[in-house]
Amino acid sequence: MERFIGRDRELQALRQALKQVDQATASTKPGRCLLMRGRRRIGKSSLVEEFVQRADVPYVFFTAAGESSEGELSELRESVASSNLPGRGLFAEEAPEQWNAAFRLLAEVLPADEPSVVVIDEVPYLMKSVDSFEGLLQRAWDRLLSRKPVLLLLVGSDLSMMEALNSYDRPFHQRGREMVLGPLNPADISGMLDLDAASAFDAALITGGLPLICREWPRGAGTWEFLRESLNNPISALLVSAERSLAAEFPPQAMGREVLNAIGSGERTFANIARAAGGIAHTTLSRATELLTSKGIVAAELPISLRPSKERRYRVADPYLRFWLAFLGPHMAEVERLRGDLTLERIKRQWTSWRGRAVEPLLRESLTRILPDESLPAAPAVGGYWTRSNDVEIDLVGADREPVAQRLLFFGSIKWLEHAPFDSHDLAALHKHRAAVTDEPVPLVALSRSGVVGDGLRAAYGPEELLRAWRPS
CATH class of the missing domain: 3.40.1350.10 (Trna Endonuclease; Chain: A, domain 1)
Incomplete structure (x- = not known):
């Protein structure tokens, strides 16, 4: 199975950005920056990894892990030391202890006579853990990094934080172009899985176009065959991807998860969501829905007509998460005791009515x-x-x-x-x-x-x- 069906456009955009770096002159600051954002498990890191492997230029790929500022800096040093940058040995010798020193040294080890790529993955972690990270990055980019023929890729899954990074009142404003990575679309899925049109739309509702889940779908297999295999495997991507994403996005003290569960169960109006979430207060629910909509997890919609309406309704925006919340999340104990057959029968009973609204x-x-x-x-x-x-x-x-x-x-x-x-x-x-x-x-x-x-x-x-x-x- 091909790895990146449906990502040709994104790979071409990355190649074009690197080509601009290669063709720029020193007088125009040859460095280019792309800010790539997309939901968790959408395939951002895999796409970038594929790009740098195909590009065949010196590069460093650093992934933040949500550690302390010192821990993240240590990981950066190790990433540079294990990269193929020609001056990587200098990083090991000097071992910078401050982020501004690390950025300065990184600029020194980047080649001046050929293009290179610097990838910083999970940037929102650094925005949280490193004091004044955006200002440090802005100064390093303006004064040092952009003067080298480098393509800087800043990658992140927290959509609101990645959007904020490039907003008007922030230090890094207009330093980079934005690139939004979405899921595989129904046509991508049809080609990848050898499905007819109607079945491809079904697969899009179940997988959400997440590459990790699509890769587990046997080519040409029907919906029920795929679900049967996935439900018999407690560590299948279909079962575990949602829980991992939700755990990373919602702090324990937030009510976002409870409200999301209520919306995922099929509740659409404010009053019904509040009731299903345990009768939470109006202000608490308002904060939770604002959090969910800001992260792009929930869509809040009004009817289209010639007159104003206050009949706002909510739905889970990600099809896969909507499927998981409706059918899988509430019954994980059933799957874990190897009774995925019960879960599958429940999905079959409710599938037609659920799909009728989910596909809209x-x-x-x-x-x-x-x-x-x-x-x-x-x-x-x-x-x-x-x-x-x-x-x-x-x-x-x-x-x-x-x-x-x-x-x-x-x-x-x-x-x-x-x-x-x-x-x-x-x-x-x-x-x-x-x-x-x-x-x-x-x-x-x-x-x-x-x-x-x-x-x-x-x-x-x-x-x-x-x-x-x-x-x-």
Whole structure:
């Protein structure tokens, strides 16, 4: 199995950055910096490791581990000493005891006549443990490192801290270009696992596009075959990846984990989340949801319509984490006593209804990638519409902006069942819900796993068309 299917674009971006370093002149400060961020276990470190191996230039790869400032500095010295930088021996001889001295010495050992790469992984750990780390890094970059032909890669999993590193009021502002590494998309997964379009979307919901989990999926295997094997292996990536990420992101004193569990169990409204999380106070829940949304773990959404709404709803943004919280996390004891068969049967019973809602964000994004086409215009905003009582609920709303639109572009329904196409009953329900929102003849569209029966839609899309939207044009 190939290691980096779906990462060609990212590898090309890294190669291009290194090429710019190689072609720059000394008078223009040849150094370049990239700030790479992405969720834990998304494959950032593996991607960078692959890049430096292919680049065949001198490099050092240092990974912070969340230790004290002194401990991290010791690890940096060891990383340089074991690298292939031509002047690495100088680091071992002088053994700098301060970070500013270490950065100064690092600049000295970097070659001046050929490009090199310096990787600092898990930068947020250093931002926490090293006093004034951002200022130290900024001065070292401006005065020393950027004057060498070096590509500096700053990598981190804490999305909010990595964004802050490059923000306006911070020392390192505008020193580096940002690169966001996302999960493997459904088309990547289809090619990697030899799955048809509909099965690729299922696999995307289960794995979240995390490379570590996808690599454990046997090529061509069906959903239930993969789940059966994973549930029979207590250390499979499917089982352990979520727990490791959550343990790293949530301190014990925070209520974020309890609130996340409530949202992951299917609760979507503020009141229901508070109840499911043990009746926590309004202010505590507000802080927890702000933490979760700032980290990109939870999405907070409002209905798209012509009028303002306060009916905010929450969902777990990462498909894999959503699957894990719904089916695996609450039943780990069952798996550990080798009764993964019970877990699998529970997933099978609930799969269709769970998938019907979980797939909606992924299909909405697929549609935004398709449009415009011969049937529908481009839609700057694609979301849904609902009322507090859910008496009116529309899966797809395309508009010129969100959440309060000036113009509604289309309404639509998502029907994602194996053996039930979108039919006249679904169309009648869609007409009824449209009439509750607007009197205008806004075009209607359907996304259906099993096709469409009858007329009356402006457009309809199936798994193949939606998957094609993720492939390079």
